[in-house]
Amino acid sequence: MNHFLHRFCALLVLGFYLSAAHAQEVRLGFVSTxxxxxxxSTAKAAQTKLEQEFSKRxxxxxxxxxxxxxMADKLERDAPTLPETQRQTRQKQLLELDRDFQRKRREFQEDLNARKNEELQLVIQRANKVIKDIAVAEKYDFIFQDAVYFNPRNDITDKVIKALNASAVK
Known part of the structure; x- marks a missing residue:
């Protein structure tokens, strides 16, 4: 029985090798997102757009x-000479201003992140369409993005960037 299992496995492995030899070559590509x-240029334009949109805020x-x-520095310098009530009033005012500032800064960051994600999503959608067009036109079987390792000869990132830049000009 054990002998039969060894022969079966050997035939199975041989079959895989033979079928692989007859299989047509698989075309692989890699794109660095x-x-x-x-x-x-579409990504750079999105970045410029965001900078213009958020620079004032x-x-x-x-x-x-x-x-x-x-104001905090001035309060620190003046605190020893100020009456207690005036010092407390200025501290309270400074604390309220700081809370308002922290809230505005948090809202700004949230708004910026949301808009950045929207713009990046548009760039990624365009890039994916370009990648798909290249894959179909050049008969790629697989195109991978963000691999741990890739052979540089399979890198088509430059083609994708050129195609994206060309489509942005139109």
Missing amino acids: ERVLKEA EKELVDQGANIKS
């Missing part, structure tokens, strides 16, 4: 933070 998001937050720091 990170490079596409850094180098494609960011500047206001930076200014407000600097103002609060200035």
Whole structure:
């Protein structure tokens, strides 16, 4: 029985080798999503759009933070000479301003992250369409994104970036 099992396994392995030899070559490709998001003109345009959209709010937050720091420094310098009630009033006012600042900063970050995700999603959708078009046109069987290892000869990231840039110009 054991002898029969060995022969069966050997025949099975031989069958796999023979079928693999007759199989047509599989075309594989790799795309670096990170490079596409850094180098494609659509990704750069999305980044510029976000910077323009959020730069005013960011500047206001930076200014407000600097103002609060200035007020805190002034309070620290003046505290020894201020009457107790005035010192407490300024501390309370500073605390309220800081809470408002922290809330605005948190809202800003949430809004920025949401918009960044929306813009990145659009870039990724365009890139996926380009990848699919390249795969069909050049008869790729598989195209992988973000692999642990890939052979550089299978890297089609440059083709994808060029195609994305060309489609952005149209």
